[in-house]
Amino acid sequence: MTAISSSPPSARASILGVPAAEAYEPSSVSACAELFARAAERKLRLGIIGGGSALGVGNPPTGLDAVVFTRKLERVVEYAPEDQVIVVEAGLTLGRLQALARQNGQWLGVDAPHAGTATLGGLVAIGGFGPRRARYGAIRDLLLGVTLVRADGAVARGGGKVVKNVAGFDLPKVVAGSLGSLGLIAEVTLRLHPLPELSATFRTPGLEPRGVVQAMLALRRAQLEPSSVVALLADGGRFELGVRLEGFRQGVERDGARLAELAELRGESGPERLAEEAAASFWQRSDGPRTNCSLRVRVNALPTQLPEVQRWIEPLLAALEGGRFLWYATLGIGFIAGDPGAPPQVVAALNSARSAAAAAGGALVVDAAPSVVRAEFDAWGPKPSAFAIMRELKQRFDPEGRLNPGRYVGGL
Amino acid sequence: MARFQNIVGTENCIFEADQLVAYECDALPHLRARPGLVVLPKSREEVVQVVKLAYSAGLPIVPRGSGTGLSGGALPVEGCLLLGLSRMRRIIDIDLDNQRMRVEPGVVNLDISKRLAPHGYYYAPDPSSAQICSIGGNVAENSGGAHCLKYGFTTHHVLGAELVLADGSVVTLGGAVLDAPGYDLRGALVGSEGTLGVVTEVTLRICRFPETTRTLLATFPSTTEAGNAVSLIIASGILPAAIEMMDKMAIDAVRNVMGGAWPEVGAVLLMDVDGTQGEVEHTAERASELCLQAGALELRRPKDAAERDAMWRGRKSAFTAMGRLSPNYIVQDGVIPRSQIARVLSEIARLAEHWGVRVANVFHAGDGNLHPLVLYDASVPEEAERAERCSGEIVRLCVSSGGSITGEHGVGLDKAAYMGEMFSETDLETMNWLRCSFDPETRFNPGKVFPTPRLCGDRPGRYVPHSTEVSGQIGRG
Numbered sequence: 001m002t003a004i005s006s007s008p009p010s011a012r013a014s015i016l017g018v019p020a021a022e023a024y025e026p027s028s029v030s031a032c033a034e035l036f037a038r039a040a041e042r043k044l045r046l047g048i049i050g051g052g053s054a055l056g057v058g059n060p061p062t063g064l065d066a067v068v069f070t071r072k073l074e075r076v077v078e079y080a081p082e083d084q085v086i087v088v089e090a091g092l093t094l095g096r097l098q099a100l101a102r103q104n105g106q107w108l109g110v111d112a113p114h115a116g117t118a119t120l121g122g123l124v125a126i127g128g129f130g131p132r133r134a135r136y137g138a139i140r141d142l143l144l145g146v147t148l149v150r151a152d153g154a155v156a157r158g159g160g161k162v163v164k165n166v167a168g169f170d171l172p173k174v175v176a177g178s179l180g181s182l183g184l185i186a187e188v189t190l191r192l193h194p195l196p197e198l199s200a201t202f203r204t205p206g207l208e209p210r211g212v213v214q215a216m217l218a219l220r221r222a223q224l225e226p227s228s229v230v231a232l233l234a235d236g237g238r239f240e241l242g243v244r245l246e247g248f249r250q251g252v253e254r255d256g257a258r259l260a261e262l263a264e265l266r267g268e269s270g271p272e273r274l275a276e277e278a279a280a281s282f283w284q285r286s287d288g289p290r291t292n293c294s295l296r297v298r299v300n301a302l303p304t305q306l307p308e309v310q311r312w313i314e315p316l317l318a319a320l321e322g323g324r325f326l327w328y329a330t331l332g333i334g335f336i337a338g339d340p341g342a343p344p345q346v347v348a349a350l351n352s353a354r355s356a357a358a359a360a361g362g363a364l365v366v367d368a369a370p371s372v373v374r375a376e377f378d379a380w381g382p383k384p385s386a387f388a389i390m391r392e393l394k395q396r397f398d399p400e401g402r403l404n405p406g407r408y409v410g411g412l
Numbered sequence: 413m414a415r416f417q418n419i420v421g422t423e424n425c426i427f428e429a430d431q432l433v434a435y436e437c438d439a440l441p442h443l444r445a446r447p448g449l450v451v452l453p454k455s456r457e458e459v460v461q462v463v464k465l466a467y468s469a470g471l472p473i474v475p476r477g478s479g480t481g482l483s484g485g486a487l488p489v490e491g492c493l494l495l496g497l498s499r500m501r502r503i504i505d506i507d508l509d510n511q512r513m514r515v516e517p518g519v520v521n522l523d524i525s526k527r528l529a530p531h532g533y534y535y536a537p538d539p540s541s542a543q544i545c546s547i548g549g550n551v552a553e554n555s556g557g558a559h560c561l562k563y564g565f566t567t568h569h570v571l572g573a574e575l576v577l578a579d580g581s582v583v584t585l586g587g588a589v590l591d592a593p594g595y596d597l598r599g600a601l602v603g604s605e606g607t608l609g610v611v612t613e614v615t616l617r618i619c620r621f622p623e624t625t626r627t628l629l630a631t632f633p634s635t636t637e638a639g640n641a642v643s644l645i646i647a648s649g650i651l652p653a654a655i656e657m658m659d660k661m662a663i664d665a666v667r668n669v670m671g672g673a674w675p676e677v678g679a680v681l682l683m684d685v686d687g688t689q690g691e692v693e694h695t696a697e698r699a700s701e702l703c704l705q706a707g708a709l710e711l712r713r714p715k716d717a718a719e720r721d722a723m724w725r726g727r728k729s730a731f732t733a734m735g736r737l738s739p740n741y742i743v744q745d746g747v748i749p750r751s752q753i754a755r756v757l758s759e760i761a762r763l764a765e766h767w768g769v770r771v772a773n774v775f776h777a778g779d780g781n782l783h784p785l786v787l788y789d790a791s792v793p794e795e796a797e798r799a800e801r802c803s804g805e806i807v808r809l810c811v812s813s814g815g816s817i818t819g820e821h822g823v824g825l826d827k828a829a830y831m832g833e834m835f836s837e838t839d840l841e842t843m844n845w846l847r848c849s850f851d852p853e854t855r856f857n858p859g860k861v862f863p864t865p866r867l868c869g870d871r872p873g874r875y876v877p878h879s880t881e882v883s884g885q886i887g888r889g
Contacts (some may be wrong), residue, residue, distance in 0.1 A: 003582075011469070047884075051731060053528075076531055080749060080751060082646070082647065082750070082751040083749040083750050083751050085749070091595040094852065105649065106700045110498055124769050127591065127596075137564070137568065138591075139601065140596065141564065148836075148842070150842065154838045154841075154842075155801075155838065155844035156836075156838050156839050156841075157836070157839050157844065158839065158842065159815045160815070160834070161749070161814050161815075161817050162476060162563070162747045162748065162749055162779070162780055162814070162816055162867075163561075163779045163780070164556060164560070164747050164776070164779040164780070164781045164816070164817070164819040164820065165563075165747055165816035165819060165834060166553065166556075166603050166816075166820055166821075166823070167816050167818050167824055167827075167831065167834055167835075168822055168823065168831060168834075168835060168839075168840070168843050168861065169600060169603070169604055169843040169846045169847060170554070170567065170599055170600060170602065170603050171842060171843060171846065173567070173596045173599025173600060174596055174597070174600050176596060176844060177595070177596055178595055178601070182595075188730075193651070194646075194649035194650075194651065195649065196649075197649065200811040208882075215508075215747060215805075217509060220620050223620060223621065223622060223688060223690075224621035224688060225622075225687060247687070247691050248649070248690075248691055248694045248695065249694075250690055250693065251687070251688055251690040251691030251692075251693075251694055251695075252690070252691075253690065254688070254689065254690025255688050255690050255691070258688075271818055292801070295578070298591075300509045300589045300590055300591050301589055301594075302507075302512070302589060303509070303510050303511075304509045304510055327595065331590060332510070332589060332590060333591065334589060336446050361587060361588060361589050362589045363589070363591070363592060363593055364591055380593045381593060382591060384586040384593060384594040384786075385583050385585075386575075386584065386585055386594070386597050387594065388490075388595050389577075389583065389849050389850055390595050390597070390849075392849040392850075392852070393597075393845070393846065393849040395593055396845035396849055397842075397845060397847060406772075407594075408594075409593050409594040
């Protein structure tokens with residue numbers, strides 16, 4: 001039992017305001033398994049916390065008996081730089097993984113915010129990604145294998161340790177984004193990529209929403225292959241576009257020269273190639289709508305729908321104090337953040353934005369919200385078309401509904 | 413019977429014994445079973461009605477695309493309803509600006525890229541059977557291809573699907589917009605080998621052509637130097653679109669078929685680097701240097717598109733070309749960590765010697781996806797058995813090296829017995845939960861993927877080229 005340390009419940013042993021009487025910090029996969037087996041006997045409802053940087057995702061659980069912290073699961077299980085594959089325990093932070101990979105000229109192509117605190121297990125649980133998703137995909141696309149401690153305490157592995165593998169059902173895909181509702185993600189196997197030799201950021205201010213779409217299309221027409229394309233809504237209703245080119249020096253320099261000639265990227269005074277420090281500060285600033293403010297929601301749409309998306313969220317931005325909007329231009333994902341001064345107006349604006357997004361085949365989900373908003377607004381929205389299968393899946397993995405109960409889509 | 417005919421029309425129902433023969437197997441012809449009937453629906457509505465009728469009649473359903481699979485995934489279950497989707501071939505819509513395309517499952521992989529080419533776009537996953545295999549089949553198998561090293565597999569390019577479940581209900585998984593709330597059932601569907609339902613529509617992500625592609629063929633004294641070249645290139649930070657390796661026996665076989673341009677050497681690497689002009693000028697040159705550094709004998713760069721196509725055709729015809737070297741052979745499909753290529757190849761050579769058979773190697777070196785071809789002569793007493801034992805040992809070698817029993821051909825029936833080598837009973841039980849959430853009565857493709865007592869000790873498959881391969885229409889690997 002030494003591997004499971006039970007600490008007195010701290011203020012942090014709660015999820016979205018729902019406290020748990022017990023807290024555990026297992027430090028090995030087998031300790032997790034033992035803990036889950038005992039919790040099954042006692043029929044404990046369990047919440048799972050990684051780095052705690054995405055605890056705002058989803059709805060408050062319907063009740064918790066114990067919280068399991070994964071922060072002591074921080075071993076690097078296996079790292080073969082020559083294979084560009086790494087196996088780590090779930091509690092390792094993204095920042096530590098990147099530091100280790102960097103020593104070998106590699107990185108994980110996931111540049112999600114909060115790298116210092118966000119854990120790999122947590123990132124898998126929320127289906128994490130950053131602006132470089134435009135090139136590398138989200139964490140689910142780089143997740144080769146997963147070790148899952150099931151609700152009954154059994155340890156199941158899915159996927160493998162090689163980049164290419166079609167043996168059996170793709171358990172890693174289903175676990176990615178499941179928010180701890182199917183089991184505890186104990187270990188993850190990830191594909192790494194070589195670090196680019198050079199990174200260059202180009203900034204174009206003053207674009208209309210349509211101009212952002214035109215710029216995105218112009219980059220593609222020119223067969224440039226940026227690793228990130230984001231647009232940040234600035235004061236005055238215009239967007240500031242940031243495009244990042246990464247690769248070997250010679251390629252980036254020549255591509256940068258071609259990019260500078262694109263009329264669609266001219267805007268008011270662009271594109272300007274930012275010096276290293278200015279570039280770092282631009283990307284940090286662009287993470288703002290994903291990290292700051294008490295209310296943060298995400299809108300998913302098609303990349304060309306930015307003008308529509310902006311119309312859908314206009315009332316929301318107006319109702320928020322310090323409202324901001326960030327758009328991943330090649331992905332069609334928008335982030336809205338602000339502080340709800342008048343919650344009823346904010347909830348009304350959220351509802352209308354969600355309806356508009358849903359009508360266009362998209363969605364609006366909550367990444368963080370104060371309880372006054374949560375009380376009136378579901379984190380996920382309407383049940384998906386295949387909800388009956390999702391419910392069935394949850395029932396098979398967690399028949400007693402003890403894992404993060406009620407936090408996931410449709411109350412799962 | 414009549415009720416199925418009422419749904420799809422008499423001409424789209426096959427139940428006469430002599431016609432059913434064509435559907436008794438996929439491209440793994442030593443595994444055979446006679447379906448009860450074959451139904452070829454033309455629309456989702458017809459699929460729904462057929463599935464409902466089969467459900468009420470208690471008939472198992474086996475979906476089938478073009479039947480080019482190499483693991484027995486579309487092998488019928490005795491007396492089943494075989495649901496052929498090859499008549500659902502509509503391209504529903506193309507949205508170039510958003511890089512999306514909706515197609516019916518019977519659309520042929522390569523036809524998508526042909527349709528997109530005039531606009532400067534293509535569909536990335538490129539199984540060697542692309543000229544004939546269907547998108548529905550690709551979804552079932554999570555198909556790969558030579559260029560998946562850089563661009564990813566089918567699962568990275570399928571954004572959504574419409575699925576008909578066992579009771580005839582229709583659900584949408586994923587969609588054109590990313591990150592639909594809820595479990596990633598789209599991810600569960602891709603690679604599920606026809607066990608979850610019938611796909612009636614697929615939403616694909618399509619890619620813009622890279623600005624430029626450079627092809628390089630490098631020859632080496634042996635696979636050891638070629639393997640070292642792969643390691644050096646990957647370690648240098650280059651991510652080639654594809655790196656393929658062929659050993660001496662594979663090269664000799666291809667030369668027999670394709671002619672004298674193929675050199676007499678111990679190993680060949682065929683590589684594509686692509687991207688922007690500026691990037692590729694650097695990576696192509698650097699990759700060439702690294703090949704020479706690793707001991708390359710000669711570097712060849714195709715002078716035009718025709719020569720490039722010929723190089724790739726040679727590679728993709730390697731499986732079929734084996735027919736010239738040996739009357740019978742087994743196509744193996746296993747994966748190992750890339751860094752272990754040299755060691756595993758020498759282990760394979762040792763196994764071949766031990767079992768008294770020849771093994772040719774032609775494979776996706778960049779991702780460690782081996783395709784050992786175990787050659788034998790069925791007319792020699794016990795040689796087939798020795799070839800099968802050798803082939804089985806190769807799969808186990810892949811697993812014990814930290815790899816996988818299949819990189820792209822799927823488990824199907826052929827490798828179901830090997831699943832236990834890679835996964836524990838708990839792992840398999842957990843996977844089965846996934847399956848059961850979609851199809852609790854296991855109406856779809858029963859007996860596939862999972863090992864069952866009935867399948868224990870089943871023999872790995874002999875390879876017989878598909879008729880389209882023999883005619884040179886498609887390649888393999």
